[in-house]
Amino acid sequence: MPQLTKPEPVLLPQFLALLAxxxxxxxxxxxxxxxxxxxIGLLCAFSRHTLTQVLVxxxxxxxxxxxxxxxxxVPRVDVDQLGRSLLRQTLVHVPPEQPxxxxxxxxxxPRRSRRMPGTSWLHDPHSPxxxxxxxxxxxxxxxxxxxPPTLAGFARAIPxxxxxxxxxxxxxxxxxxAAKEWEAGLASLCWLRTELDAAGRAAQAVLAxxxxxxxxxxxxxxxxAHVTLLARCARNRALYGLPARAAVRGRPRKYxxxxxxxxxxxxxxxxxxxxxxxxxxxxxPCIYRVEGPYLVHGAPDQPLYLLVVxxxxxxxxxxxxxxxxxxxxxxxxxxADGGWGLPYPAEPLLAWAWQRWEIEVTHRExxxxxxxxxxxxxxxxxxxxxxxxRVWVWSLLVLSGYRAWGMGRAPQAxxxxxxxxxxxxxxxxxxxWAGGERWSFGQLWQAMRQELWEVHEFPQExxxxxxxxxxxxxxxxxxxxxxxxxxxx
Numbered sequence: 001m002p003q004l005t006k007p008e009p010v011l012l013p014q015f016l017a018l019l020a021x022x023x024x025x026x027x028x029x030x031x032x033x034x035x036x037x038x039x040i041g042l043l044c045a046f047s048r049h050t051l052t053q054v055l056v057x058x059x060x061x062x063x064x065x066x067x068x069x070x071x072x073x074v075p076r077v078d079v080d081q082l083g084r085s086l087l088r089q090t091l092v093h094v095p096p097e098q099p100x101x102x103x104x105x106x107x108x109x110p111r112r113s114r115r116m117p118g119t120s121w122l123h124d125p126h127s128p129x130x131x132x133x134x135x136x137x138x139x140x141x142x143x144x145x146x147x148p149p150t151l152a153g154f155a156r157a158i159p160x161x162x163x164x165x166x167x168x169x170x171x172x173x174x175x176x177x178a179a180k181e182w183e184a185g186l187a188s189l190c191w192l193r194t195e196l197d198a199a200g201r202a203a204q205a206v207l208a209x210x211x212x213x214x215x216x217x218x219x220x221x222x223x224x225a226h227v228t229l230l231a232r233c234a235r236n237r238a239l240y241g242l243p244a245r246a247a248v249r250g251r252p253r254k255y256x257x258x259x260x261x262x263x264x265x266x267x268x269x270x271x272x273x274x275x276x277x278x279x280x281x282x283x284x285p286c287i288y289r290v291e292g293p294y295l296v297h298g299a300p301d302q303p304l305y306l307l308v309v310x311x312x313x314x315x316x317x318x319x320x321x322x323x324x325x326x327x328x329x330x331x332x333x334x335x336a337d338g339g340w341g342l343p344y345p346a347e348p349l350l351a352w353a354w355q356r357w358e359i360e361v362t363h364r365e366x367x368x369x370x371x372x373x374x375x376x377x378x379x380x381x382x383x384x385x386x387x388x389x390r391v392w393v394w395s396l397l398v399l400s401g402y403r404a405w406g407m408g409r410a411p412q413a414x415x416x417x418x419x420x421x422x423x424x425x426x427x428x429x430x431x432x433w434a435g436g437e438r439w440s441f442g443q444l445w446q447a448m449r450q451e452l453w454e455v456h457e458f459p460q461e462x463x464x465x466x467x468x469x470x471x472x473x474x475x476x477x478x479x480x481x482x483x484x485x486x487x488x489x
Contacts, residue, residue, distance in 0.1 A: 009451040011444070014400035021089055025081035035071055039393045042371075043448055049371025049390070072382035072389070079385065080191075082392055083161045087195050089399065090145050090158065096204050099228070099344070101146040101352060102192065103157055103359040104210040106165065106181045108137040109373035109387060117380040120170035138373075140387070141165045141184035143192065144359050146209070147402060149351065153278035154407045154438050157358035158398050161188045162391045164384050173380035182214050186222055193224040202226075207344070209356040215329055217298025223331060228343045230330045230353060233306075235263030237327070239294040242303065242340075254300035262327035265291060265308045272310065275347050279354045281437040285312070286350055293332045293340045303332040303340045307349065328353055365441045370394050401444040408438065426450075 019036050026032035038054055045057035055065055094100055111119045118138045127133035144157040165184035189208055196204060206227045215231035223229055241256030276283045287310040293303035312323035332340040366372040372390045377383040426443040428435040
């Protein structure tokens with residue numbers, strides 16, 4: 001019987017290379033090594049992903065733990081530099097002539113304590129819409145890079161910037177500043193535009209896809225240059241036409257006549273266009289219309305176009321398919337003749353709007369699987385930095401999978417030869433499921449753990465990065481230590 005050769009690791013070299021690319025965010029070499037070790041331990045830990053469980057999973061439970069905790073309570077890492085370095089790594093996958101696609105959304109990290117810094121009473125997104133409830137949580141604003149969609153409509157959302165947006169009534173300690181969610185999101189867009197200019201991409205356009213919370217007059221009025229915003233809006237949003245030039249004396253008008261509300265366009269029978277969009281491996285029928293340019297009250301200098309997408313309610317093959325109508329506002333651009341027009345054709349705009357769901361998938365995986373929000377930090381600095389650190393490690397892991405496997409199909413037999421980046425070499429869980437159209441985060445995490453546990457001795461250059469001991473010490477994450485880290489008490 002021929003012996004199966006052990007496949008060469010493909011994820012671990014990518015992950016370690018990304019860790020080395022973020023060295024500039026650390027003030028000291030030992031702080032960088034220590035946080036790199038904790039990042040490896042976070043990938044190996046089971047159960048709750050607290051810092052204590054990470055140390056136990058690394059086999060360091062009987063050593064001094066104070067230095068690891070001081071990494072977050074006494075910040076020894078520049079969070080802005082982490083985001084800057086991660087942004088530079090993503091530019092490799094986006095040509096300068098294509099728009100840099102990002103998604104912007106708010107996210108809540110559930111907490112139970114009423115005294116933990118940054119916590120407040122917020123609307124519970126899991127409560128039914130007919131009886132909204134509240135829960136204790138911390139609020140953040142999330143800016144994620146959307147990978148260029150494939151021909152089949154697959155993309156990934158990789159977090160770039162995760163900043164606190166604590167309400168004014170939250171538990172604010174010394175040094176913590178309250179901010180509205182749209183203020184934190186607008187600051188992230190300004191940060192992105194500044195960093196792209198500094199990276200030599202001043203001519204590259206940015207397209208941000210956001211939820212309806214960011215479709216207010218403050219964001220439209222302060223939108224940075226060369227940044228296009230595509231945001232959802234309410235069906236009863238007040239819209240105004242462009243003002244006509246008046247020949248009489250006096251101050252010119254800022255707004256034109258009141259236009260139809262977005263929901264009123266659903267009653268029109270003519271003017272609709274049909275298209276089929278490639279979204280996550282399937283063709284989605286879409287009926288839409290484009291109206292405008294319009295203005296919203298409070299932002300008279302930024303014309304907008306309205307995209308109305310009709311809903312779907314039909315029965316096919318005994319199954320009823322329903323989809324609610326959607327309304328989108330997109331910032332208009334100045335044309336050569338002095339008029340206004342769409343920044344991009346309507347079809348790619350609608351296809352990119354569908355990809356906004358990837359940021360919701362990221363939130364689910366971060367909170368339900370990766371343990372974001374499980375650390376009980378009472379230090380004002382650590383309660384934010386511990387969350388941002390976990391999100392950063394998640395971004396490095398997903399970007400490593402994207403570089404090693406691309407966006408290929410997942411199911412392949414274990415031990416079967418695979419050429420990167422054609423797909424994930426991790427087999428499905430059982431014969432009852434043939435696998436998805438692309439690799440999942442669970443398969444990525446499993447493959448990374450397999451590569452870590454199969455390494456008995458890191459090469460010398462890797463050992464210098466993730467080593468706690470001396471130059472001759474060996475570092476090998478053991479399965480026994482990881483299983484011990486799953487113990488709750």
